[in-house]
Every structure is written in C-alpha cells, then in structure tokens.
Amino acid sequence: MNLMPSVLLVRNVTLAVLAANLSAPLAIAQASQPFIPEPTKPADTRCSVVDWRLSSTTPALTVVCPPKEVFAPLRVYLRLSWAKEEDVPSDYLSIVALPGTQTKMRVSKPREEVLVWLKVYEKGGGRALAQWVSFNRLVDVGLLNER
Numbered sequence: 001m002n003l004m005p006s007v008l009l010v011r012n013v014t015l016a017v018l019a020a021n022l023s024a025p026l027a028i029a030q031a032s033q034p035f036i037p038e039p040t041k042p043a044d045t046r047c048s049v050v051d052w053r054l055s056s057t058t059p060a061l062t063v064v065c066p067p068k069e070v071f072a073p074l075r076v077y078l079r080l081s082w083a084k085e086e087d088v089p090s091d092y093l094s095i096v097a098l099p100g101t102q103t104k105m106r107v108s109k110p111r112e113e114v115l116v117w118l119k120v121y122e123k124g125g126g127r128a129l130a131q132w133v134s135f136n137r138l139v140d141v142g143l144l145n146e147r
Contacts, residue, residue: 019034044117050077052097059092060084060139061116067102079133080114085142087136094121096128100136112136 018099026046060081066072087102096119097103105116114137119128 013067013076038051047078047103047105047116049097049103051099051103052095054093057085058088059095059136061097061118061135063103063105063116065105069102070140073147075144075146077140077144078138079116079140080116081137081139082135083137089133091120091123094123095119095133096121106132 044127045065046064046067047065048069050062051060053062058081060079061124062077062079063074068075103117105114107113109113113134115129115132115134118133119130120133121128
C-alpha cells in the first residue's frame, strides 16, 4: 500500500490553509489575539542595540538578535516601544542605548511585555546602572538572511 499521495495531499492542504491565513485582510489579523509561543524554559536572548530613537510622543528601541558577533544565518530585528503615551516611563531620557551595545531581552511572565537590559542614569545625573526596561508594543519585525 502506497501512502505517499495521502501525505502529499495533507501537505498541500496544510500549505493552502497557511497561504489563506497569510493573505487574510490586515483588519482581521489585528482584531485577533496575538499568538505568543510558550517557551520551554525561561531564558534571556542575546541581542545588540541598533537604534534608540527619541521622540516627544513614543520613543522606539531597535535591537538585532542574535548580535552580529554571533554566527547565525538568520537575524531578527525588533523595534520596540510603548502602546500609549502614558506607558512611556517618565525617565526615558535617562536610558542609554548606544548602537552596537550588547544587551539581552526576555518576555515577562504574564507575556504582556518585553524586558530589555539597558543602562539608565540615576536621578540627578549620577552613574548609569543596568536594569530591565519594560516595553509593551512591538512596532516592527524584520528577518535578515545573511547567507
């Protein structure tokens, strides 16, 4: 008994369903709940800062994971910010995020925000201390194949 045609049919149906989902109207995609995979074990992801763009309304941090120093055929660029103006921390101007700076990130336990390890100047112009900075909006994602 040859099962190959059945397997191919299942593959074609799966690809057709995937293609239909990818070509869904943007309004439907935005209205649905985001899919966030459950990690098998909590771990920090190594990244490096690409850009820290300050603006009066919502600043944005761009990181690349893994950093350029790590060999990887695929790199993920993430632009992170805050969902609303009131979510922006009051001390955001104290955040130090120079391009090329090594950092790490993790997803918070309720999986509602991304935490990035950044240096933040103490109040009063003291020294910069590393701490987790919380972002609750993923602005953009980019994949770069470096092969």
